[in-house]
Amino acid sequence: MIGPLVTxxxxxxxxxxxxxxxxxxxxxxxxxxxxxxxxxxxALVVMASDRAAHGWSRDIRAEVTVQVRPTGLESxxxxxxxxxxxxxxxxxxxxxxxxxxxxxxxxIKPWLGDAIIDDLPIPNLVEVTLDPRHPATxxxxxxxxxxxxxxxxxxxxxxxxKDIEQSAMIMRLIALSIFLIIFSATAAVIGxxxxxxxxxxxxxxxxxxxxxxxxxxxxxxxxxRFARMTFESGLLGATIASGAMAIIKTTGxxxxxxxxxxxxxLDLLILIPCPFLVALIGAITARMVTLRLLANNV
Amino acid sequence: MSPQTSRTSGQTRATADEExxxxxxxxxxxxxxxxxxxxxxxxxxxxxxxxxxxxQLPAGSFHFLTGPSGAGKTSLLKMIYLAQxxxxxxxxxxxxxxxxxxxxxxxxxxxRFGIVFQEFRLLxxxxxxxxxxxxxxxxxxxxxxxxxxxxxxxxxxxxKNRLDAMPHVLSGGEKQRLAIARAVVTRPTxxxxxxxxxxxxxxxxxxxxxxxxxxxxxxxxxxIATHDEGLVRASGMPVLELANGELxxxxxxxxxxxxxxx
Numbered sequence: 001m002i003g004p005l006v007t008x009x010x011x012x013x014x015x016x017x018x019x020x021x022x023x024x025x026x027x028x029x030x031x032x033x034x035x036x037x038x039x040x041x042x043a044l045v046v047m048a049s050d051r052a053a054h055g056w057s058r059d060i061r062a063e064v065t066v067q068v069r070p071t072g073l074e075s076x077x078x079x080x081x082x083x084x085x086x087x088x089x090x091x092x093x094x095x096x097x098x099x100x101x102x103x104x105x106x107x108i109k110p111w112l113g114d115a116i117i118d119d120l121p122i123p124n125l126v127e128v129t130l131d132p133r134h135p136a137t138x139x140x141x142x143x144x145x146x147x148x149x150x151x152x153x154x155x156x157x158x159x160x161x162k163d164i165e166q167s168a169m170i171m172r173l174i175a176l177s178i179f180l181i182i183f184s185a186t187a188a189v190i191g192x193x194x195x196x197x198x199x200x201x202x203x204x205x206x207x208x209x210x211x212x213x214x215x216x217x218x219x220x221x222x223x224x225r226f227a228r229m230t231f232e233s234g235l236l237g238a239t240i241a242s243g244a245m246a247i248i249k250t251t252g253x254x255x256x257x258x259x260x261x262x263x264x265x266l267d268l269l270i271l272i273p274c275p276f277l278v279a280l281i282g283a284i285t286a287r288m289v290t291l292r293l294l295a296n297n298v
Numbered sequence: 299m300s301p302q303t304s305r306t307s308g309q310t311r312a313t314a315d316e317e318x319x320x321x322x323x324x325x326x327x328x329x330x331x332x333x334x335x336x337x338x339x340x341x342x343x344x345x346x347x348x349x350x351x352x353x354q355l356p357a358g359s360f361h362f363l364t365g366p367s368g369a370g371k372t373s374l375l376k377m378i379y380l381a382q383x384x385x386x387x388x389x390x391x392x393x394x395x396x397x398x399x400x401x402x403x404x405x406x407x408x409x410r411f412g413i414v415f416q417e418f419r420l421l422x423x424x425x426x427x428x429x430x431x432x433x434x435x436x437x438x439x440x441x442x443x444x445x446x447x448x449x450x451x452x453x454x455x456x457x458k459n460r461l462d463a464m465p466h467v468l469s470g471g472e473k474q475r476l477a478i479a480r481a482v483v484t485r486p487t488x489x490x491x492x493x494x495x496x497x498x499x500x501x502x503x504x505x506x507x508x509x510x511x512x513x514x515x516x517x518x519x520x521x522i523a524t525h526d527e528g529l530v531r532a533s534g535m536p537v538l539e540l541a542n543g544e545l546x547x548x549x550x551x552x553x554x555x556x557x558x559x560x
Contacts, residue, residue, distance in 0.1 A: 214410075217438075294401065
């Protein structure tokens with residue numbers, strides 16, 4: 001008699017203890033989705049700018065400028081040509097060009113003007129492009145020059161490198177702070193929503209409590225609900241962020257934006273943990289807020 | 299003494315009589331009185347809804363709690379089920395002194411109660427079966443373990459054809475019976491009911507009273523707040539009467555109370 005009656009009963013699922021969806025939750029979905037989108041975009045921009053900084057520093061690292069000081073009666077350009085020849089023989093050196101005095105003058109002109117340029121001693125420069133895979137060390141190049149008895153000094157652009165690396169670091173720090181700000185905002189929003197949810201369902205929470213539910217049991221209901229909700233919103237935000245990145249990458253290849261921010265498809269992998277991270281924040285916040293509010297009850 | 303001993307009948311019943319389930323010591327309740335203020339300034343008697351209550355409910359006893367509307371019947375029940383803390387005095391439940399603010403103790407003690415609320419307090423978004431099974435679910439028991447028990451209980455209170463119904467389609471009497479089913483589904487040691495016959499006709503009221511008496515026979519301690527004198531007389535059980543904030547015992551039959559008084 002009882003058998004057929006109960007066959008259609010299904011086990012009560014824990015997440016059904018709190019009633020589903022209301023208007024407030026749609027707004028919450030939206031806000032969390034937007035926050036997650038912003039966090040994802042920040043992550044992508046960091047990846048791209050990091051790559052750009054790497055690219056620049058690689059280019060700079062691949063170039064060395066040598067200043068040759070002519071000895072005795074040698075003219076500057078002859079000394080430079082000689083130095084270029086020596087340097088071309090060093091292992092790990094690619095292209096070597098002695099910078100012609102005329103070209104050097106052109107480079108200085110914008111700063112000093114025409115007037116004094118004839119009297120100015122123009123440095124004799126040699127531009128060295130290094131083999132990017134096995135670059136010659138500054139030490140090896142200096143030794144080669146000394147062996148050939150050429151008086152020269154070598155600038156490996158390390159000052160510039162430091163600057164670029166520093167700005168890359170600042171970029172990372174800014175991105176990290178953006179992350180922290182967005183995640184704390186997420187936590188604040190979830191905290192607010194949990195509070196509202198708890199107030200709106202005070203009646204249900206009280207019944208559960210009167211039925212002997214522990215605070216942790218009740219907190220877990222809110223925890224899972226918000227974990228799920230924030231995960232969905234996070235997934236949405238991450239998806240939209242990858243869409244935005246795809247649009248920039250595919251349509252903007254000829255424009256400066258895409259050059260400044262060289263996105264890579266592999267960057268999208270960094271978005272995978274995003275929904276999980278947001279869900280974790282949502283779960284922890286909801287749990288803590290619920291426990292604290294319940295503890296303040298009678 | 300383990301909580302199970304009072305639940306099982308027969309030979310353990312004799313020892314259960316010696317166990318006190320509810321014990322009030324000089325308990326007073328006043329509204330809008332903060333605890334510190336009440337203690338430091340002393341309490342004006344006129345501010346108190348319940349004054350200096352001292353009483354005990356032995357295990358396996360059955361009492362009615364009567365008194366005019368607003369006499370504080372619900373407040374007294376609320377203090378027992380720990381939804382209201384007394385302004386002054388201490389309460390012991392199952393031999394344990396109640397610690398105000400100890401949420402873990404509160405939850406644990408409440409698991410031994412079955413409470414029938416005046417306004418039912420069913421969860422509107424759960425069907426009849428899930429509402430009745432709620433305490434078991436909350437205590438972490440599996441659907442498999444309670445499915446047949448809950449169905450049988452709902453059958454017993456006459457809701458076997460309404461398992462899937464949502465509370466808002468139930469009649470007053472059906473809601474009342476569902477509320478009672480939820481209260482007793484865990485086979486509680488102590489059953490508290492606030493006006494359980496308030497919304498139903500006399501015949502149904504008698505049926506529900508018989509249900510409580512039956513549960514009492516099975517070992518539960520029962521306290522029922524009601525202002526339905528007819529039902530109280532018909533059942534012939536002892537009465538605790540609230541009047542002017544004070545509690546008096548009223549013997550109708552003398553049988554139960556004299557035995558408990560020993």
